[in-house]
Amino acid sequence: MNDKSIISLQDISYSYEKKVVLDHINFTIDKGSFIGLIGPNGGGKTTLIKLILGILKPASGSISLFNQPIEQFKDWRKIGFVSQKSNSFNKGFPATVFEVVSTGLTSKIGYFKFFTQKHKASIKKAIELVGMDEYVYENIGNLSGGQQQRVFIARSLVSQPELLILDEPTVGVDTENVKRFYELLHDLNRNQGITLLLVTHDTGTVTKFATDVACLNKTLHFHGKPGDYEKLSSEELSRAYGHSVNLVSHDH
Amino acid sequence: MIADLIQFDFLRNTFLTGILIGIIAPLLGTFIVVRRLSLIADGLSHVTLAGIAFGLFLEKKFTFILLPPLYSGLAFSVLGSIFIEKLRSVYKSYQEIAIPIILSGGVGLSVIFIALADGFNTELMNFLFGSASAVSQGDFITILAISILVVLIIYLFYKELFTLSFDEEYASVSGIHSKQIHLLFIILTALVIAASIQIVGVLLVSALMTLPVAASMRIAKGFKQMMFLSIAFGELAVMIGLTSGYYLNIPPGGTIVVVAILILLITIGMKKLRIRKA
Numbered sequence A: 001m002n003d004k005s006i007i008s009l010q011d012i013s014y015s016y017e018k019k020v021v022l023d024h025i026n027f028t029i030d031k032g033s034f035i036g037l038i039g040p041n042g043g044g045k046t047t048l049i050k051l052i053l054g055i056l057k058p059a060s061g062s063i064s065l066f067n068q069p070i071e072q073f074k075d076w077r078k079i080g081f082v083s084q085k086s087n088s089f090n091k092g093f094p095a096t097v098f099e100v101v102s103t104g105l106t107s108k109i110g111y112f113k114f115f116t117q118k119h120k121a122s123i124k125k126a127i128e129l130v131g132m133d134e135y136v137y138e139n140i141g142n143l144s145g146g147q148q149q150r151v152f153i154a155r156s157l158v159s160q161p162e163l164l165i166l167d168e169p170t171v172g173v174d175t176e177n178v179k180r181f182y183e184l185l186h187d188l189n190r191n192q193g194i195t196l197l198l199v200t201h202d203t204g205t206v207t208k209f210a211t212d213v214a215c216l217n218k219t220l221h222f223h224g225k226p227g228d229y230e231k232l233s234s235e236e237l238s239r240a241y242g243h244s245v246n247l248v249s250h251d252h
Numbered sequence B: 001m002i003a004d005l006i007q008f009d010f011l012r013n014t015f016l017t018g019i020l021i022g023i024i025a026p027l028l029g030t031f032i033v034v035r036r037l038s039l040i041a042d043g044l045s046h047v048t049l050a051g052i053a054f055g056l057f058l059e060k061k062f063t064f065i066l067l068p069p070l071y072s073g074l075a076f077s078v079l080g081s082i083f084i085e086k087l088r089s090v091y092k093s094y095q096e097i098a099i100p101i102i103l104s105g106g107v108g109l110s111v112i113f114i115a116l117a118d119g120f121n122t123e124l125m126n127f128l129f130g131s132a133s134a135v136s137q138g139d140f141i142t143i144l145a146i147s148i149l150v151v152l153i154i155y156l157f158y159k160e161l162f163t164l165s166f167d168e169e170y171a172s173v174s175g176i177h178s179k180q181i182h183l184l185f186i187i188l189t190a191l192v193i194a195a196s197i198q199i200v201g202v203l204l205v206s207a208l209m210t211l212p213v214a215a216s217m218r219i220a221k222g223f224k225q226m227m228f229l230s231i232a233f234g235e236l237a238v239m240i241g242l243t244s245g246y247y248l249n250i251p252p253g254g255t256i257v258v259v260a261i262l263i264l265l266i267t268i269g270m271k272k273l274r275i276r277k278a
């Protein structure tokens, strides 16, 4: 662990019942980085994120968030999260974009307090930041998959997190919007100074935008610069994926 | 009816109670529908019936009134709601199994108490299908207190309830006490069901919670708008249903639900028309 790291996992293992999913993982996230977390389906990426978010407790090892042991960490609004499932919400739910984004402030505002004009302004700002200002009062169910994903990012941004974790946010988003989506992430990382951890299957695209790539399949097979990842031999890659893969970098 | 309203206290109580449940039933119903808990409301209403049957049984066996049916119904309903939550946490991946358990339990207990109280009587009929003449001064005051409590708690916890309803996982991750808030909500639901039963009856109470929401859901922009629209529709159904039930000498539960269904059909028709025009 160095002093730049805001998240650090030390010797983490996790099993569901008897199935070992994560095996002695050491993993750090440096402030200001943009980490693309890749790996095969079932490789344990979502599990790793759930451990960082405190949804699951590790069987062994320790986690620290912003230089505090996770058990003592209280400042959860520093971490924004867009779940793999956020797009599977009930499409008929009659909530406007504004209402959905406002839920990102609920916990920050606290019990027995109400939204002020200032809160409302920051909700609108977050919506603007993801380029959805035309749709503030539109029902979320009427938007496209890519637009909905932007709304969920706005929800996670509204509490001004320092770290944003996104679990496969581009699944079900069309190619054109995936590109715009990466540009948005790039902007958040470079210009807003938000540290990003992005789980994705778009290996080709993420290596273009991320500052680091990590490849997880039960153990951490690679963690380093995108350039070095692209230099990995197909032998090394197939070890990580458990079967042979061809790394294709395609233009989205 | 206006003249009768002024003349008869009990009728005035009934009408005022109708106004109150026309607000609180659709208010909670909004959250119940979007969280897909409609069947839980149905289960709870049958537990409330068991409570009411228990109260009627006590009334009959002991000449002095130990526990008025409204209160025994309230007690059963609240205990039932806590029991449902227990069941739902035991059967995590089959949460809906709580519903048949609680529903059959409620009906089973009701049958036992009804038999012990020597069978059906008109009072029980009133509780099944609702009544335009059953509300006493004491019951009205209790229901008024429940209504104030419900509106106050929804007002105070609106943002947490909405966050939880939209995305339970996100609510938990962001540090909201989802479990406690959910329990509070289910207990409120139990209170509202018990309070509504005198007017709409056990068998139709969940309809008053869900039909106005089903109608407003089709035309509302956003959750808050849907909530207020649901209350407006619910209130309309209660007013028209109660008045016509009174004049036609039909249990108001029936007329209220029929009006609510008409409103639903009209909104469906309106939406179709709008789509065709566009």
Ligand SMILES: Nc1ncnc2c1ncn2[C@@H]1O[C@H](COP(=O)(O)OP(=O)(O)O)[C@@H](O)[C@H]1O
Binding pocket: A016, A017, A021, A039, A040, A041, A042, A043, A044, A045, A046, A047, A048
């Ligand atoms: N709740 C669960 N219970 C049992 N096994 C699980 C559960 N969640 C995930 N798994 C298993 O753990 C492994 C890792 O899953 P996950 O972390 O979701 O992988 P990824 O996100 O990389 O696709 C998979 O084999 C999956 O089947």
Ligand SMILES: [Mg+2]
Binding pocket: A045, A046, A047, A084, A167, A168
């Ligand atoms: Mg996953």
